Amino acid sequence: MNQLFAIQRKLDERILEDHNLNRxxxxxxxMLALLVxxxxxxxxxxxxxxxxxxxxxxxxxxxxxxxDGLHFILSLxxxxxxxxxxxxxxxxxxxxxxxxxxxxxxxxxxKETFSKEYFLDLFQAYLALGYQLGFSKxxxxxxxxxxxxxxxxxxxxxx
Numbered sequence: 681m682n683q684l685f686a687i688q689r690k691l692d693e694r695i696l697e698d699h700n701l702n703r704x705x706x707x708x709x710x711m712l713a714l715l716v717x718x719x720x721x722x723x724x725x726x727x728x729x730x731x732x733x734x735x736x737x738x739x740x741x742x743x744x745x746x747x748d749g750l751h752f753i754l755s756l757x758x759x760x761x762x763x764x765x766x767x768x769x770x771x772x773x774x775x776x777x778x779x780x781x782x783x784x785x786x787x788x789x790x791k792e793t794f795s796k797e798y799f800l801d802l803f804q805a806y807l808a809l810g811y812q813l814g815f816s817k818x819x820x821x822x823x824x825x826x827x828x829x830x831x832x833x834x835x836x837x838x839x
Contacts, residue, residue: 681765681817681820681821682763682764682765684750684754684765684821684824685754685757685758685763687824687825687828688751688754688755688758688828689758691751691828691831691832691835692755692758694832694835695835698835703758703759704759707759707794710752710755710756710759711756711787711790711791713752714749714752714753714756714787715784715787715788717745717748717749717752718749718780718783718784718787720745720748721742721745721746721748721749721780722780724736724737724741724742724745725737725742725776725813727775727776727777727780728777728780739814742813743815743819743820743823744823744827746809746810746813746815746820746823747820747823747824747826747827748827749806750806750810750820750824751824751827751828751831753802753803753806756790756799756802757799757803759794760794760795760796760799762796762799762800764800765803765807766800766803766804766807772808772811772812773808773812775812776809776812776813779805779808779809779812780809782805782808782809783802783805783806783809785805786798786801786802786804786805786806787802789801789802790802807820
């Protein structure tokens with residue numbers, strides 16, 4: 681999974697160059713984008729929709745939303761100079777909804793104190809969420825690579 685940082689770096693550099701930006705000036709937007717992506721993932725899992733009987737979205741849709749968040753987490757790691765995957769995922773919470781809470785809390789903590797420790801906490805919580813959603817490391821990597829290719833295509837098309 682460590683190789684994903686190099687792949688993310690290429691996408692980040694392309695976006696920064698194409699839009700004449702630097703990493704520091706988009707930090708707040710990147711943090712908000714991550715929070716939005718986490719919410720979009722929760723929406724597709726429908727784990728919190730106690731009032732609804734509609735099932736979760738297809739596994740492929742959930743995987744795509746999951747790796748959208750992973751793109752931003754990897755990018756934040758690059759921003760901090762932290763290109764390592766946590767040793768193991770954090771212990772899973774008592775359920776998917778609670779794991780989403782842990783991910784949000786970790787993201788907000790990282791927003792307030794941008795440090796390697798809090799970055800690794802967020803990454804661990806996010807990996808634990810992925811595992812709770814039924815994805816293996818191999819599933820996550822494959823979905824990331826597929827979405828990364830789509831993101832490059834979007835850049836070519838002026839997304």
